[in-house]
Amino acid sequence: MPRTYSQEGPIARALELVGERWTLLVLQELLKGVSRFADLENTVEGISPNVLSSRLKNLEEHEIVERKFYSEHPPRAEYLLTRKGHELGVVAGALAVWGSRHTKGEIELIHDECGKSVEVIYQCGSCEEPVPRSRVRLEQPRVS
Numbered sequence: 001m002p003r004t005y006s007q008e009g010p011i012a013r014a015l016e017l018v019g020e021r022w023t024l025l026v027l028q029e030l031l032k033g034v035s036r037f038a039d040l041e042n043t044v045e046g047i048s049p050n051v052l053s054s055r056l057k058n059l060e061e062h063e064i065v066e067r068k069f070y071s072e073h074p075p076r077a078e079y080l081l082t083r084k085g086h087e088l089g090v091v092a093g094a095l096a097v098w099g100s101r102h103t104k105g106e107i108e109l110i111h112d113e114c115g116k117s118v119e120v121i122y123q124c125g126s127c128e129e130p131v132p133r134s135r136v137r138l139e140q141p142r143v144s
Helices: 010-018 023-031 037-043 049-061 083-102
Strands: 065-072 075-081
Touching: 010 023, 023 037, 023 049, 023 075, 023 083, 037 049, 037 075, 049 065, 049 075, 075 083
Parallel strands: none
Antiparallel strands: 065 075
């Protein structure tokens, strides 16, 4: 059963979708291209099959992944990220960078083209300029 938070707001609502234990680790593997149940079970070390099944079902219900069968006898499915699911890559990347910076420092995001470290930044959707965190605020969208 998904956890519900007594708080309102976008972070609480997002955590209701992806905040259960194991969910982000499953998403991490999906983002790497692991898609079959057995492969996810092997790469997400320590997850039980029933927990993995539950997390995938929740992600499917919220249209973060879609299930596609690749075998009918026996039935076997793969789980593919939807566009909504792929958007979580930025969140997972930012969390990985933060975790690395403030824990063991074992990974960083690397730009494929030049091989240098990449920073997770805010960018204005209108003028496409990078925006420092100090110049960003969270507010309700304006109704036109």
